[in-house]
Amino acid sequence: MTTVYNFSAGPAVLPKDVLLQTQQELLDWHGSGMSVMEMSHRGPEFTQIIQEAEADLRDLMAIPAHYKVLFLQGGATTQFSAIPLNLIGRTGKADYVNTGHWSKGAIAEARRYGDIHVAASGEDRQFTYIPDLTRWQVRPDAAYLHYTPNETIGGVEFQSVPTVGDIPLVADMSSNILSRPVDVSRFGLIYAGAQKNIGPSGLVIVIVREDLLGHALPLTPKLMNYQLVADNDSMLNTPATFAVYVAGLIFKWLKAKGGVAAMEQINIAKADKIYAAIDGSQGFYRNPIDIACRSRMNIPFVLHDDALNAAFLKEAADHRLLQLKGHKSVGGMRASIYNAMPMDGVDALVSFMQDFAGRHT
Ligand SMILES: *Cc1c(COP(=O)(O)O)cnc(C)c1O
Numbered sequence: 001m002t003t004v005y006n007f008s009a010g011p012a013v014l015p016k017d018v019l020l021q022t023q024q025e026l027l028d029w030h031g032s033g034m035s036v037m038e039m040s041h042r043g044p045e046f047t048q049i050i051q052e053a054e055a056d057l058r059d060l061m062a063i064p065a066h067y068k069v070l071f072l073q074g075g076a077t078t079q080f081s082a083i084p085l086n087l088i089g090r091t092g093k094a095d096y097v098n099t100g101h102w103s104k105g106a107i108a109e110a111r112r113y114g115d116i117h118v119a120a121s122g123e124d125r126q127f128t129y130i131p132d133l134t135r136w137q138v139r140p141d142a143a144y145l146h147y148t149p150n151e152t153i154g155g156v157e158f159q160s161v162p163t164v165g166d167i168p169l170v171a172d173m174s175s176n177i178l179s180r181p182v183d184v185s186r187f188g189l190i191y192a193g194a195q196k197n198i199g200p201s202g203l204v205i206v207i208v209r210e211d212l213l214g215h216a217l218p219l220t221p222k223l224m225n226y227q228l229v230a231d232n233d234s235m236l237n238t239p240a241t242f243a244v245y246v247a248g249l250i251f252k253w254l255k256a257k258g259g260v261a262a263m264e265q266i267n268i269a270k271a272d273k274i275y276a277a278i279d280g281s282q283g284f285y286r287n288p289i290d291i292a293c294r295s296r297m298n299i300p301f302v303l304h305d306d307a308l309n310a311a312f313l314k315e316a317a318d319h320r321l322l323q324l325k326g327h328k329s330v331g332g333m334r335a336s337i338y339n340a341m342p343m344d345g346v347d348a349l350v351s352f353m354q355d356f357a358g359r360h361t
Contacts, residue, residue, distance in 0.1 A: 005345035008323035009152055009298060009336040010175070011195040013345075018249045036245045041238050049241075050234070053248030060251060060260055063184050063207055070206040070226060071234040071244050076102075076174045076193035079204060080109035082224040083170055083189065088114040088143050089215035095119040095142040095167075100127040100151035101329060102172060110146070113217065119145065127154045129290040133162050143215075144168040144188055150176035150295055152196070153327045155287070155334070157295035161186045168212060176297050177205075178254060179339060180264040188212050196297070197338050199247035203240045254339065263339050270337050270346045271296040277350045284357040302332030308360055309333075319352050321345075 006013040029036050032045050039046045054069050063069065072078070083106075088094050092114045096107045098121040110116045119138045120131040138145055145167045150157040152175040161182065162169070168188025177192040184190065189208045195201035206226065213227040222228055222236065229236050257263060275294060278285040278301050285301045287294065303309060312333065316324050326334040335349060 002320070004320040004322050005341070005348055006322050007335045007337070007341070007345075007349070009196070009327070009334060010193075011201045012197075012336055012338050013340045014199065014246075015250065015253050015340045018246065018253050021249055022246060037242050039241065041235060041241050046241055046245075049245050049248055050239070053244055053251060056248065056251035056255060057205070060178060060254055061182065061184055061207070066210050067184060068206075068208050068210060068213070068226070068230040070208065070229050071239050072204045072206055072223075072229065073202055073240050075195075075202060075204055076172060076191060077105065077109075078224070079172075079191045079206065080106045081112070082206075082220075082226070083144075083146065083191070084110040084113035084116075085220040085224055086216045086226045087168070087170070087189070087212055089217050090143040091141045093117065093139060093142050095138050095145045097121070097131075097136065097145070097147040097162075098123060099130055099148055099156050100154035101327075102151055102153070102174070103146075103148045106146055106148070106172060114143075117142070122156070126288075127151065127156060128288050130156060130158060130293045136162070136164075138164055138167060140167075142167055144170045144212075146170040146172070148172045150174075150297055152298050152336075153300075153330060153334075155289050155295040155298045155300040155330075156293050157297065159293065168209070175336075175338075176295075178260055178263065179267050179297055181260050194243060194247055196336075197340075199250050200240075200243040203243035203247060205247075250340075266343065267296045267337070267339070270341065270343060271299065273346050273350050274299050274335055274337070274353075277353050281353070281357050284361060285353065297338055298334060298336045300326055300330050300332060300334045302326075306331070311360070312356060315356060316349075316352060319348065321349055321352055324349075 026035055095117045098118050120136040122129050122131055145164050149171050170189045171187055173190050174193040175196045178197045191206045194203035208226055216225050278287050284304050287301045324333045326332040
């Protein structure tokens with residue numbers, strides 16, 4: 001089998017061990033004689049699968065008992081609507097921090113449902129930094145404050161959870177969930193599309209404090225109503241059963257690796273190596289983000305001469321380093337190094353970057 005290192009931003013690399021286990025269990029899950037894909041979502045086998053997935057996620061993130069864990073569909077983007085539909089009803093107002101592409105998407109969607117105010121924005125400097133917390137203008141009657149802890153496209157990441165008083169904090173953790181410990185009790189709601197650090201695309205996980213439920217706008221579709229979904233254990237209709245199963249295997253893989261704290265140490269080491277290669281290249285490569293908010297998960301970089309981009313990508317692919325092309329809105333390259341990217345992949349990328357720079361300077 002060809003071994004490649006896949007630096008895609010998502011859907012992204014999954015742990016080899018998990019893929020192998022999926023393959024082994026594909027036709028016959030634990031002696032059931034059935035594939036997980038073929039099982040009733042209400043049967044005892046799948047009930048065990050989804051309950052274990054939830055229990056393992058609760059363990060990994062130390063999710064307090066007064067938070068619900070919901071397994072939903074439609075990716076993170078559907079939550080851009082579901083969040084205001086469920087949470088804005090208390091005051092009709094919500095505040096958002098705009099740190100880039102995904103924040104903007106969430107803001108645009110939320111505007112359909114109420115009075116939306118941008119409390120802070122990094123747009124004046126092309127989203128290369130995070131506005132200082134002292135300058136955030138959060139309305140005291142905002143029903144919640146939404147932010148994006150890691151901007152997957154821009155490569156900007158919050159290094160700590162902002163302190164915002166009593167206003168429920170809502171976080172789109174799609175691209176950095178489970179990459180570092182977070183204190184869930186600081187949040188009103190956390191959500192994450194699965195295809196970066198959790199598993200197959202389509203699945204989205206919502207972790208929500210119980211007291212925020214019950215304020216959904218009357219027009220909220222049934223399948224987006226958190227209260228109804230919670231009351232029905234994420235089985236209001238057929239959940240994305242196979243995706244939940246794979247996510248559950250990833251959670252077990254993470255626990256075996258020492259959990260989120262151990263993962264954070266590896267992620268710091270991986271990111272440090274790539275940023276060191278960029279910063280040590282004497283201007284051949286450049287990352288435009290303020291050092292204090294550089295992402296550990298998604299590392300965009302440009303070459304000093306755009307004319308070299310095609311050669312870089314071609315030669316990288318020859319070295320089996322794939323999906324390094326940057327998002328069209330940023331240009332250049334982007335290396336996404338989620339939990340499942342092994343250190344060997346980072347080492348291979350760094351030595352290729354150094355070799356390429358040496359030959360093209
Ligand atoms: C990928 C991503 C999304 C969109 O996820 P979909 O599953 O495609 O809807 C939203 N927010 C962030 C931060 C992302 O990285």
